[in-house]
Amino acid sequence: MTNPTGSSSPDFYSVLGVDPDADQKTIRAAYRRRMRQTHPDQGGSAEEFHRVQQAWEALGSEESRSAYDRARGGVDPAGPTAEEDFGLNGGTYARGRTWTASTSGTAHSPGGRRGGPPKPSGAALRPPVYEPDLSTPEPLSLPLTSQRVHGQFASRGLFGGGKTQRRHRRSVELLTKHVLEELPAARLFNDVHLEPAAADRKGRRRAPRGSERAEHVLVCGDALVVLGVHEVAASAASWDGRTLRAGGRAMALPNLAAQARRLRETLTQRLAAEYGREPVLTISHQMMLLSTDGSLLSPVVEPAAGSAPLAAGRAVRRVLAELAVSERANVVDRRLLAALRDQLATPDVV
Structure with missing residues (x-):
């Protein structure tokens, strides 16, 4: 099972058995059903079980799903850079949340x-x-x-x-x-x-x-x-x-x-x-x-x-x-x- 873009990663909508336009309630129900079906205690494999968990991590919230859909369909060249996406240039950070002020000062590590x-x-x-x-x-x-x-x-x-x-x-x-x-x-x-x-x-x-x-x-x-x-x-x-x-x-x-x-x-x-x-x-x-x-x-x-x-x-x-x-x-x-x-x-x- 591969991603429609041609990568070796699984398509997470297919993993859960839902359409890409499914609503969040349908995705949540599909995740719970697939977790029960693939759990090792129920005869499933560890690989299947965690593939379902990965799918939920990608699709379980509107924000993470939006990021996955962008990656699944290819990143828009005119879209935000990684720095802009993480709010390092004073606007937004990962997956679109916005802070009204940028981080000041210098980083330390x-x-x-x-x-x-x-x-x-x-x-x-x-x-x-x-x-x-x-x-x-x-x-x-x-x-x-x-x-x-x-x-x-x-x-x-x-x-x-x-x-x-x-x-x-x-x-x-x-x-x-x-x-x-x-x-x-x-x-x-x-x-x-x-x-x-x-x-x-x-x-x-x-x-x-x-x-x-x-x-x-x-x-x-x-x-x-x-x-x-x-x-x-x-x-x-x-x-x-x-x-x-x-x-x-x-x-x-x-x-x-x-x-x-x-x-x-x-x-x-x-x-x-x-x-x-x-x-x-x-x-x-x-x-x-x-x-x-x-x-x-x-x-x-x-x-x-x-x-x-x-x-x-x-x-x-x-x-x-x-x-x-x-x-x-x-x-x-x-x-x-x-x-x-x-x-x-x-x-x-x-």
Whole structure:
């Protein structure tokens, strides 16, 4: 089964058994039916099962479907460039969403890139490629390979943590909508231990209790972003490289650069020891500021150069750019995902 354009990729409408002009309700129903039919427990193959999941990732929302239809029918030469499509020139980013202001300042990453956010690669919006392939449930089960969000934030206190839990919910919703729905191979991990996990008496890998944790880790191919989140009530803030000042208050923020270095060290050592080769991981970091009024463009931070904290809209665009720059941005590395799941403070129930 090949794409009508002649490529070796499957035509996802045919995978689900629907017409290209089917509405979203029909596509959703077809996806659920095909998932039941192709599940390995029902006699299907892993390849079929994940082909259906790939089809849903491409067709499950209006935005991703529009991008797939453009690629399926050929890109209009007069259409937006990759930089314009990702909002790096101040207009729109991946699949047409619009921010009313461009990202200011310069990009920062471990490689020292400067002069604006990195440009996305051509791989960023392609259908996912799984490594290792899907002929085996190892090193990560098939449902977990397809899962986009991993890990939970444990409730604290009698009423579930109140303000902190609301902040976590807002950040996960933002990242799901504006990152995971834009990059088919991207995955989000919440509350991630930085110290290496070790096997307990039952053979389960667990990170040491009380060790430092990253709030969010996003991964796409071999690129990762460590993301911290802070809520700010003021409409403007200043940043001196160490302290954020807003509304007459000085706020110390976590050292995300150190967290990124520690996580890279932990993951590199784990993957090298387990699979006999040292991976090349690119890890950057970003602090995202949430406004109390729901605005994605405040607080405005001055100066906003380098690795400054950014309002949610600008932070999300920076994260998208960092994840999409790799030529492997369409790769779902199942070994890396399995290693990150072992670092979760509170694994989700599957």
